Amino acid sequence: MKVIWRNLCQYSKNFWQHWISFIILFVGMDLANQLIFIPLFRLATTYILQAGGIPFISYQNIGILVTQHTMVVIGLLVELVLLLLVIYWQFACLLLGLRLILANQISFKRLMKESWLVMQNIRPGSLPLMLLYFVLVLPFVDLVFRTPLLSKVQIPEFIFDFMTRSNMLLAGLIVFYVIITILGIRLILTLPLMIYQRYRTRDALVASWRFTQKLKWWQYVKQLIVLGIVTTVSLGLFYLLIYGLQTVMDLFPGKLAFIIAIFNLTLVQVISELLTIWTGTIALQVVISLIDDFSADKGQIRKNSWWGWAFLTLLAIFAGGLIVVNNYYYLKGSGLTRPVTISHRGVAEENGVQNTIPAMKRTHRLHPTYVEMDIHETKDHQFVVLHDENLKKLTGINKTPHELTLAQLTKLTARENGHRAKIASFDQYLNAAEKLHQKLLIEVKTTPADSKGMLKRFNRQYGNRIIQDHDLVHSLDYRVVTGLKQLNPKLKVLYIQPYNFSYPQSIADGYSMEYSTLNFEFIQQAHHQKDMVYSWTVNDADVMKQMMYNHVDGIITDNLGELNSTIDDYLGSQSYANRILNFILAVPSSGGLEP
Structure with a gap:
């Protein structure tokens, strides 16, 4: 432990001797990412899809893309290659910048020159190996090599939720992550070797494996x-100190508490960012110490040049001004609106069987704006309220809705959460909702067994009724969105997206987006087009606050009671400390290196 503390203290000393240079390096790269690279890649993806007449990419149209839109696929592959090169360049700038700063040789011109020389060392055959490497190091992006571009490559949370529902799938997921973690640890030196010692990708992978053999990697992991x-x-x-201080200041009358609150909130942001850079710098030194000794004396410490102070001063004034203005309006409560509350599958805190009328009646007492529910087409071309494509989980019968008539389905009893209830037809569910004056968010489920006239029949039977009740429709199948909008333009139809990597662009009236890939940029673009954005399925109070901070229009949840109390706490608190x-x-610090 003494050796660990000694090393960390030395790395921390290195940081504080050059803290201005490190702040300029990291913040400069962050601005380049946020203002240039991320918007450009999103615009490129959106433009490529629009040029091919494709509003989205999902599992539903991958086959069509490959077979019928060759130029779109080529364009996306070219974009992927450029993304890999930009990420590699970012790593090169970070690692080269670290070495140049600690050697008192940093200059913008030299950093650009050396990073360009490193880029010239890349060969086309190295790109697949680089892609594999970036996938392997993803578990470590929060600790060591975090970049806004790479950190956006993530598996949506609903996939993890699905994997944890089965013991076999959960075991497979654990084994997969153990293997990925071991490979990531053993190969983490690949990029430093490529950038510092100009190794080819394959040679760097082999060398990294050799450097970390016989548990040598454990020294940096500890x-x-x-x-x-x-x-x-x-x-x-x-954070505890700031919260306590503001709690005391809130007791004072007048504007003093508000002024101190602006100062404290600004301090929270500045210190969090500084600690993030400090942590990232030390983490990089820890890893690279396996191939280079940064603890050695590099010579006399050179004072930071005047341009460094000037740049930092201008950057501080600009960023500080934006932060203070934003904090002023945030603490005033300006722009905060109450999101619509949506009960997922009509239940709240497991108060009944999903998609059943008794559960919907209990949930209605919590006053959701909408009750979200699901419908399937039946064997006799009617509609039943059901989420799963198979009845076995809820009823024990291994049948699909298309194998049974509506009369047969509504005789079945579903069991869940210690409750039991009859499966309902859509007519029964809609009638019950209308009696309660409860608005619905209707998800139209589709399968290959659906009849060709399903959408026409749905619109003919329920379209005008849905409009009169101010209900909404959404679907994961984009053909449902386009079909219903063509049949009945007055219907409000949202498109469900399980992940987000391009700007919103479709004929839908809004989007139901999986929360873990939803960001403020997507919401802002959707609002610019006057489209609504709902997030699903949000069951954690902190994530609910993140969604509200990003100005999402609605939140779909299994825990409606918790959502109601979280909204009241977030919007109703008059305490600046709270x-x-x-x-x-709502805006947790990154906890790692984020340039």
């Missing part, structure tokens, strides 16, 4: 664990 603990505890104590706390929970 240091990273200690670093993570120190960072987390330090940040937690700092608003600062809500900000901390």
Whole structure:
């Protein structure tokens, strides 16, 4: 432990001797990402899809893309190659910048020159190996090599939720992550070797495996664990101090509490960013110490040049001004609106069987704006309220809705959460909702067994009624969105998206987006087009606050009671201390290296 502390103290000393240069490097790269690279890649993806007349990419149209839209596929592959090159360049700038700063040789011109020389070392055959490498190091992006571009490559949360529902799938997921973690740890030196010692990708992978053999990797993993603990505890104590200070200041009358709140919230953001850069710099030194000794004396410490101070000063003034203005309006409560509340599958806190009338009646007492529910077509071309494509989970009968008539289906009893209830037809469910004056968000489920006239029949039977009841429709199948909008333009139809990597562009009236890939940029673009955005399925209070902070229009949840109380806490609190706390929970610090 003494060796670990000694090393971390030395790496921390290195940081504080050059802290201005590190801030300029990291913040400069962050601005380049947020203002240039991320918008450009999103615009490129959107433009490529629009040029091919494709509003989205999902599992539903992958086959069509490959067989019928060759130029679109080529364009997306070219974009992927450019993305890999940009990410590689970012790593090169970080690692080269780290070495140049610690050697007192940093300059913008030299950094660009050396990073360009590194880029010239890449060969086309290395790209597949680079892609594999980036996938392997994803578990470590929060600790070591975090970039906004790479960190956006993530598996949507609903996939993890699905995998954890089965013991076999959960075991497979655990084994998969153990293997990925081991490979990521053993190969983490690949990029440093490519950038510092100009190794080819394949040679760097082999060398990284050799450098980390016989548990040599454990020495840097232990240091990273200690670093993570120190960072987390330090940040937690700092947040606790600020919260306590603001709680005391809120007792004072007049505007003093508000002024101090702006200062405290700004301090939270500045210290969080500084601690993030400090942690990332030390983490990089920990890993690279396996191939280079940064603890050695590199010579006399050179004072930072005047341009460094000037750049930092201008950057601080610009960023500080934006932060203070944003904090002013946030603490004032300006722009905060109450999102619509949506009960997922008509249940709240497991108060009944999903998609059944008794559960909907209980949930209605919690006053959701909408009750979200699902419908399938039956064997006799009617509509039953059901989510799964198979009845076995809820009824024990291994049949699909298309194998039974509506009369047969409505005789079945579903069991869940210690409750039991009859399966309902859509007519029965709609009638019950109308008696309660409860608005619905109707998800139209589709399967290959659906009849050709399903949408026409749905619109003919229920279209005008849905409009009169101010209900909404959404679907994961984009053909449902386009079909219903063509049949009945007055219907409000949303498109369900399980992941997000391009700007919103479709004929839908809005989007139901899986929350883990939903961001403020997508919401802002949708609002610019006057489209609504709902997030699903949000069951955690902190994530609910993140969604509200990003101005989402509605939240779909299994825990409606918790959502109601979270909204009241987030919007109704008059305490500046609580608003600062809500900000901390809604916008958590990255906890790692994010240039």
